[in-house]
Amino acid sequence: MPIPSFRGDERLNIGGGGYRILHHNAPGSLVCTTVIPASSTYTIPYHLHPASVEFMNVIQGELNGIVGGKPVCATLHTGMLIIPAGVRHCFLKKATKEDLVFTESTEPWPDRKREFFIDAYSDGRVGL
Numbered sequence: 001m002p003i004p005s006f007r008g009d010e011r012l013n014i015g016g017g018g019y020r021i022l023h024h025n026a027p028g029s030l031v032c033t034t035v036i037p038a039s040s041t042y043t044i045p046y047h048l049h050p051a052s053v054e055f056m057n058v059i060q061g062e063l064n065g066i067v068g069g070k071p072v073c074a075t076l077h078t079g080m081l082i083i084p085a086g087v088r089h090c091f092l093k094k095a096t097k098e099d100l101v102f103t104e105s106t107e108p109w110p111d112r113k114r115e116f117f118i119d120a121y122s123d124g125r126v127g128l
Helices: 113-122
Strands: 010-015 018-022 032-036 045-048 053-060 061-067 070-072 081-083 089-092 098-107
Touching: 061 081
Parallel strands: none
Antiparallel strands: 010 018, 018 032, 032 098, 045 089, 053 081, 053 098, 061 070, 061 089
């Protein structure tokens, strides 16, 4: 499965064999790609982005979560998941037969997007 690659990309390990690739020089609004292994039950804790809309697009696997108090399930076939600014959300990757791979971006982009994505996945803090 091809993962987008651009000059200047930065790979960050997020534990359990998972990693994020920050696309510093990507065109458009592609900011990062996350890969979480099939056996992982990785959790993205509740958080919100006060000033940014978040866009998530699943390339492979299934991303389950709660957005604004409602359960969601995003896959390759469901289309882009759009999370409005200021809406609390969390995600859980269940143990499955395939890795979870998704791209993620925010609009407007945070000035400190590297810190934003590190913070959002390290302990629930958001760097906005």
